[in-house]
Amino acid sequence: MKITFKYDNYWDYETMTEKLEELKALYPEVISLESLGKTKEDKSVWAVTLSKGDKDPKDKPAFYIDGNIHAGEVTGSMCAMYVIDALCTGNNEEDIDYLLRNYTYYVLPKLTPDGSDYYLHTANKLRSVNKVYPKETEKGLVAKDMDGDGVIRLMRFKSNQGAWKISKENPRLMEGRLPQDFKGPFYHVVTEGEVKGNFSLGLVTNKSPWGYDFNRNFPFGWYDEKRQPGSGEYPLVHDETKLMADFILSHPNIGFVNALHTSGGVFIYPPGTY
Numbered sequence: 001m002k003i004t005f006k007y008d009n010y011w012d013y014e015t016m017t018e019k020l021e022e023l024k025a026l027y028p029e030v031i032s033l034e035s036l037g038k039t040k041e042d043k044s045v046w047a048v049t050l051s052k053g054d055k056d057p058k059d060k061p062a063f064y065i066d067g068n069i070h071a072g073e074v075t076g077s078m079c080a081m082y083v084i085d086a087l088c089t090g091n092n093e094e095d096i097d098y099l100l101r102n103y104t105y106y107v108l109p110k111l112t113p114d115g116s117d118y119y120l121h122t123a124n125k126l127r128s129v130n131k132v133y134p135k136e137t138e139k140g141l142v143a144k145d146m147d148g149d150g151v152i153r154l155m156r157f158k159s160n161q162g163a164w165k166i167s168k169e170n171p172r173l174m175e176g177r178l179p180q181d182f183k184g185p186f187y188h189v190v191t192e193g194e195v196k197g198n199f200s201l202g203l204v205t206n207k208s209p210w211g212y213d214f215n216r217n218f219p220f221g222w223y224d225e226k227r228q229p230g231s232g233e234y235p236l237v238h239d240e241t242k243l244m245a246d247f248i249l250s251h252p253n254i255g256f257v258n259a260l261h262t263s264g265g266v267f268i269y270p271p272g273t274y
């Protein structure tokens, strides 16, 4: 398959936008680019239309693809970009020419540009977007890159109640404490971070403060926080999910939807959850 770019690293919003502009300059007869709207950080949610020939793209059956609705699923965005690239670059090949003349492809390659950039440029993990939800952590252990090496690792601290001990064979390794281990020192092993508030026994590791899950914010099957964590205050509360829903509703020629995620290695058909 012919492609224009190399796929050997993950593209943030700025790089991806440059690549889209480049494809548009190279293949103006195939690709058009539309900003559906802006995010809180003033980034566009891009919608790409791929089509060839005289027919209006809206008058042909369409295949819809989106990626990176979850911030860390940057491979989803790269996959979507690869599809765009392959359809543009190979558009003179007989089979791709046929597809582009008879069908329309809509691709939204990065549904959460803010969250995805936060994931790529900081050590943090987050579900969809870097907006605090449901509420700021008040006490407990909060994951944080304390030594500034760009990765949140594990850390240990001494405690008589600790479930871990240092390996005799390799002092860099921790081993589980056994029932017959009475003599310390023993350690707790926890995520790298800082403790907020007082604690003695029962240190609580807090969840990521960015709990919004865009994929749980759609009107179909929406439930509140207790049953569906991350669902948000109400369906389509986010700019990003609203823009996506409006795009799909305004393109009734869409006959197939492929949402690219990164877990499981499976195809999940609706209605489905896990």
Ligand SMILES: [Zn+2]
Pocket (backbone or CB within 6 Å): 069, 070, 073, 215, 260, 261, 262, 263
């Ligand atoms: Zn996902």
